[in-house]
Amino acid sequence: MIDKRVADPAAAVADIKDGDTILIGGFGEAGSPIELIHALIDQGARDLVVASNNTGNGQVGLAALIAAKRVRKMICSYPRSSNSRVFPELYRKGEIELELVPQGTLAERIRAGGAGIPAFFTPSSVGTVLAENKETRSFEGRDYVMERWLRADFALVKAELGDRLGNLTYNKSARNFGPIMCMAARTAIVQVSRIVEPGGIDPEVVVTPGVFVGRVVEVPNAAHESVLVAQGVTYP
Amino acid sequence: MIDKRVADPAAAVADIKDGDTILIGGFGEAGSPIELIHALIDQGARDLVVASNNTGNGQVGLAALIAAKRVRKMICSYPRSSNSRVFPELYRKGEIELELVPQGTLAERIRAGGAGIPAFFTPSSVGTVLAENKETRSFEGRDYVMERWLRADFALVKAELGDRLGNLTYNKSARNFGPIMCMAARTAIVQVSRIVEPGGIDPEVVVTPGVFVGRVVEVPNAAHESVLVAQGVTYP
Amino acid sequence: MSADLTHTGLTREQMARRAARDIPDGAYVNLGIGIPELVAAHIPPGREVVYHTENGVMGFGPPPPKGEEDPELINAGKKAITLLPGASFFHHADSFAMIRGGHIDFCILGAMQVAANGDLANWSTGAPDAIPAVGGAMDLVAGAGRIVVITEHVTKDGAPKLVETCTYPLTGRAVVARVFTDLAVIDVMPEGFLLREIAPGVEVDTVKRLTGAPLAVAPDLAVIEA
Amino acid sequence: MSADLTHTGLTREQMARRAARDIPDGAYVNLGIGIPELVAAHIPPGREVVYHTENGVMGFGPPPPKGEEDPELINAGKKAITLLPGASFFHHADSFAMIRGGHIDFCILGAMQVAANGDLANWSTGAPDAIPAVGGAMDLVAGAGRIVVITEHVTKDGAPKLVETCTYPLTGRAVVARVFTDLAVIDVMPEGFLLREIAPGVEVDTVKRLTGAPLAVAPDLAVIEA
Numbered sequence: 001m002i003d004k005r006v007a008d009p010a011a012a013v014a015d016i017k018d019g020d021t022i023l024i025g026g027f028g029e030a031g032s033p034i035e036l037i038h039a040l041i042d043q044g045a046r047d048l049v050v051a052s053n054n055t056g057n058g059q060v061g062l063a064a065l066i067a068a069k070r071v072r073k074m075i076c077s078y079p080r081s082s083n084s085r086v087f088p089e090l091y092r093k094g095e096i097e098l099e100l101v102p103q104g105t106l107a108e109r110i111r112a113g114g115a116g117i118p119a120f121f122t123p124s125s126v127g128t129v130l131a132e133n134k135e136t137r138s139f140e141g142r143d144y145v146m147e148r149w150l151r152a153d154f155a156l157v158k159a160e161l162g163d164r165l166g167n168l169t170y171n172k173s174a175r176n177f178g179p180i181m182c183m184a185a186r187t188a189i190v191q192v193s194r195i196v197e198p199g200g201i202d203p204e205v206v207v208t209p210g211v212f213v214g215r216v217v218e219v220p221n222a223a224h225e226s227v228l229v230a231q232g233v234t235y236p
Numbered sequence: 237m238i239d240k241r242v243a244d245p246a247a248a249v250a251d252i253k254d255g256d257t258i259l260i261g262g263f264g265e266a267g268s269p270i271e272l273i274h275a276l277i278d279q280g281a282r283d284l285v286v287a288s289n290n291t292g293n294g295q296v297g298l299a300a301l302i303a304a305k306r307v308r309k310m311i312c313s314y315p316r317s318s319n320s321r322v323f324p325e326l327y328r329k330g331e332i333e334l335e336l337v338p339q340g341t342l343a344e345r346i347r348a349g350g351a352g353i354p355a356f357f358t359p360s361s362v363g364t365v366l367a368e369n370k371e372t373r374s375f376e377g378r379d380y381v382m383e384r385w386l387r388a389d390f391a392l393v394k395a396e397l398g399d400r401l402g403n404l405t406y407n408k409s410a411r412n413f414g415p416i417m418c419m420a421a422r423t424a425i426v427q428v429s430r431i432v433e434p435g436g437i438d439p440e441v442v443v444t445p446g447v448f449v450g451r452v453v454e455v456p457n458a459a460h461e462s463v464l465v466a467q468g469v470t471y472p
Numbered sequence: 473m474s475a476d477l478t479h480t481g482l483t484r485e486q487m488a489r490r491a492a493r494d495i496p497d498g499a500y501v502n503l504g505i506g507i508p509e510l511v512a513a514h515i516p517p518g519r520e521v522v523y524h525t526e527n528g529v530m531g532f533g534p535p536p537p538k539g540e541e542d543p544e545l546i547n548a549g550k551k552a553i554t555l556l557p558g559a560s561f562f563h564h565a566d567s568f569a570m571i572r573g574g575h576i577d578f579c580i581l582g583a584m585q586v587a588a589n590g591d592l593a594n595w596s597t598g599a600p601d602a603i604p605a606v607g608g609a610m611d612l613v614a615g616a617g618r619i620v621v622i623t624e625h626v627t628k629d630g631a632p633k634l635v636e637t638c639t640y641p642l643t644g645r646a647v648v649a650r651v652f653t654d655l656a657v658i659d660v661m662p663e664g665f666l667l668r669e670i671a672p673g674v675e676v677d678t679v680k681r682l683t684g685a686p687l688a689v690a691p692d693l694a695v696i697e698a
Numbered sequence: 699m700s701a702d703l704t705h706t707g708l709t710r711e712q713m714a715r716r717a718a719r720d721i722p723d724g725a726y727v728n729l730g731i732g733i734p735e736l737v738a739a740h741i742p743p744g745r746e747v748v749y750h751t752e753n754g755v756m757g758f759g760p761p762p763p764k765g766e767e768d769p770e771l772i773n774a775g776k777k778a779i780t781l782l783p784g785a786s787f788f789h790h791a792d793s794f795a796m797i798r799g800g801h802i803d804f805c806i807l808g809a810m811q812v813a814a815n816g817d818l819a820n821w822s823t824g825a826p827d828a829i830p831a832v833g834g835a836m837d838l839v840a841g842a843g844r845i846v847v848i849t850e851h852v853t854k855d856g857a858p859k860l861v862e863t864c865t866y867p868l869t870g871r872a873v874v875a876r877v878f879t880d881l882a883v884i885d886v887m888p889e890g891f892l893l894r895e896i897a898p899g900v901e902v903d904t905v906k907r908l909t910g911a912p913l914a915v916a917p918d919l920a921v922i923e924a
Binding site: 237238347349350351352353399400401403419433434435437439440442445446447448 | 497500520524530555557558559565569570571573575576614615
């Protein structure tokens, strides 16, 4: 029997290794898999390359992982926000690398990684510093820049419903990078609000088919980053 | 008020012009927009370039459009089947062009057209006659062929539910090329089994957001190609 | 240039109201963070506009009442939103397919600088200690149908934001079609900036002096209905 | 070569049963049209396998009873299917993302020719009047994890289908890992074909004679449990 369910976040992230590349879902706090990230902090892997749209807030979740000096390099589109101090401090000190990628290019690179497309052309960033040293090419008289796929060892994703086969639904705008990150990772690790029986998700409304998912762990009352930040919580 | 509803298939296809490129949904009969195709036959546009996975069956739907000599060129992956005689006959006589494309490349070219990606690299067809005269390139030691996006003037698509904003759901494996063809056409024309009020489709289960759709026409009891073929129906 | 700061001009709400009048009925619209967000409240009656936010929502509505915010229902500015009937959710690759693929008709962005050829700089000062953050701006300017900018005419220090050539790192080249400022509505024409409309009580010479590039004046120059 | 046609060999069902034993528990599997379709009925007890069909269904089950076919629930061979609990629908680009992206573990295809280096030809005779039709075969061989072939060992005319070099147009280069025929199980090794298993009652020399390329014999050659 196929059973992708894992007992808890600790078991789900147990085999992440030093130096791994990890996609972490979420746009701001929506879809941020805080419990999985905290389990990764506890687990201790370091020298990680993390791709995520942002760099976290306060001292929890992704910001806490960065604060714990586990991340060698961030690949993201928007590494600052009103409550984001951890990344900027380390970045200014030269203690963390940054690969800045336009948000749509980041999404498309991840989708390409999942879809077996090693490179593609996009009009985004043409003529800007983010296209420097990249191949550009003209099609029908318009310039495009070539971008490479982004694939990863693991993805940490937050979804809504999941079954033992890995089928997923998401909650509202927490969907964001989840579906494509599941596609692009060798092993996608997903925390869901609730695990249901196979068939408990209508085949028409499955957003991520289980083929893209490696592990599913139930986290019934996931924390919200903004609540933790407002409470002044620091992890660990 | 935005209202993409159109009274009937004839009105929906009225402005298709000679020489237009048209994406036609369906995989075999599943998802084939027969009523829209028949309206296009009645409408009379010719010299069309049609991209569709197959070439139709019997003397109805896509096969009837081809039989009526309206199609200059087919772009497809599998232009034959047990009941497909129209295309093979014209093709052997040299009266219709064929651009044969691997099915996944066809899908990805259409998706790229809708996503603003003018070209991408794929491993499919490398080293075969279908990659001849195409640029190939090596990434990480593996060869890939460059393929171009496929965009169209119109798409004819069959969906299940639709609303006046163009939001769509599909029915089972009739989904196939529909969502990506809606993306890649300047005007996507969609026949739906039923029109519902905005909000009648849960935002979580919308498959094609209305932004990709130009027109929606209700066709409550759409014909099934296999039934028509079994009955020996010929259109017009 | 402190004297220039005393010029009469539009409020942010007035700028937003003027920009809103440019949005056609039925448009799919993406509003940037900041002043552009104010535009939604000013769409003229009778027009239906569908709002897209790049984090995966089409058809959202005004912010919810205090206390009813859902942390998983937010816009690109990470602010709580509501849904209108006919809304939909989709993932990030599909969201940027909408943008890059030319499906978003109208995009209103903020700006640090706009050049006379339509170049836009709105993401980085390029300062060595700045944390560069680009978000979806480069995708929006590359893909949206019409790109307009809402911005104060000058910086807090009084320096022109409409310039001959951008000194900040670019977001995109030759992408801006029109600029709405507190002083004027200015089009980017093949020949450069063209003053189309002017705020009530503001002199053309004032606008010219506060613009860092030549400014042609439309023969049918109008006063902005604020 | 008419005498060769009298050789004892496996039935199509037996070929399918042998191939099915190679499919690991938990695999995501795509079965080509023809003999490969028969494999699903022979998965050994205790293994759970999830079937993918490129027209956008994951997790389908056996054909429905006569009269209960749904024309909008079909597989890539355009035959009616049923759904198992945990099935899902998706569009064509996502379906081929699964294939091209390496998410399908195991793919069983038919063949017109397989070369000693693993080249596969299974879509066209290349005849001038043939209607070329490729479907998803080129994507499957480019992306699926392990590609195996089920085929009669020789054509209806008795010509070898395992050859030194394919004479028909290729589907993909060096893609086939193993071939299941009515006579044998043959691996494609860096050195060429290797006979792993042989059908009961069939002589090694017969298989060699009916193979159009050198055939090494595994030291632990086994008889197929048919």
